[in-house]
Amino acid sequence: MNSRSIIVFCVCLAGAVSFYSFADSTTDLWANVYRNTQTVNDRYDVMLGISKINNNDFVPFLLEVLEDLVKEKIANDTLAVIELKDKIKVLAVRMLGDYGEKRAGPLFSQIIKESNNPLLRREALISMGKIREGRYAQEIAVLLYNLTVTRGQDVQNEEYIVYGCIYALERLREPVGYIPVFYVLSRGYSRLILEMAARALIAMVDDPTELLIEVIKDPTTIAVKQLALEQAFVTPMPDSQKIRVMLEGLKQGLTLDDKTIPDETGLRELRKDAMTKILAVKTNDPESVILLEQILYFDKADVNEQLLAVDNLCGIHSEEASKVLVKYLAMLNKRQSLKLPVNERIAMAVVTSFAKNKTTLALEALLTAKYSNYPASVAEKVEEALKGIMGK
Secondary structure, eight states, rough: OOOHHHHHHHHHHHHHHHHOOOHHHHHHHHHHHHEEEOSSHHHHHHHHHHHHHOOOOGHHHHHHHHHHHHOOOOOOTTTHHHHHHHHHHHHHHHHHHTTOOOHHHHHHHHHHHHHHOHHHHHHHHHHHHHTTTTGGHHHHHHHHHHHTTOSSSSSHHHHHHHHHHHHHHHHHTTTHHHHHHHHHTTTTOOOOHHHHHHHHHHHHHHHHHHHHHHHHSSOOHHHHHHHHHHHHSOOHHHHHHHHHHHHHHHHHHHHHHHTOOHHHHHHHHHHHHHHHHHHHHHHOOOOHHHHHHHHHOTTOOOHHHHHHHHHHHHOOOOOOHHHHHHHHHHHHHHHHHHHHHOHHHHHHHHHHHHHOOGGGGGGHHHHHHHHTTOOHHHHHHHHHHHHHHHHH
């Protein structure tokens, strides 16, 4: 009887036995057929047949098969035999994962560490995620980090393993896996991998605030720091936590010097990115007022940054924020009266903020501005703000 005949016979007999609810007899039958077959090819065919039967009574047998194959020496095997044995391992690993068999964890771990077959390693990683054995999260996180940081030339096979790592870490939901998955976003993987990593990050940790702040503080590139800002922005966590990440980005953009980050344009973009996201989220955090005020006087900030700072301060609606803008308008008034350069767009933005918020704190500075010889466009906004505050 050839291997295919064996499988047909077993399927028919298993169906008959199942009809009479003799589950143990079914699994024993298949296990014995597997053990008594003489070739690896026949064993693979038998394992294919077992994979089509949904019965977790096969678990002890599958553990036995996988353990034997993992421990087996392959020094004298041909390439064809090695490939077939790996296919049997894949089937056993997949079934044990589908059955949620935690006892398979050590075997999966050994395969992940020792196998040279990327498809088998991916299957073991996927099954590790299915059985949700968190104690293996650390080693999977290290594997993913090393693959991501030191990318090789075998792109496709590396992506098989990266896929498995992300799948496992998303389901293990251990904080140790968050940063390695995050770094995947910055390493030029395929669209499938990048989308998978982005989805995983949303599900892995409820509040990744501290992890993202550490990324921004670390000596990473500007692009990575901006990715951290974006990740905080899209993660469904409280706005107060998102703001903490944005403020750290703004702080780094203000404090990093040219020796640390030689790309001043990059630092400028980091500051603008942080302020744009702060504006979108909205905040009354006192630290935000302090940092935004620094932007107004920061010698390396461009006009667009200062305009963003004004918009943010205008949206905060606190006395502290209003005082910062009043002080800044007083400084502009002084420069205007001394015939020193004043950027018209910035003056317009500050005055417009008072027209919107109608704060009486700005009254003196606005009256001074009225008689400071500003261009007509600014003067009109000054009048508008004064009317709004004084009610005339």
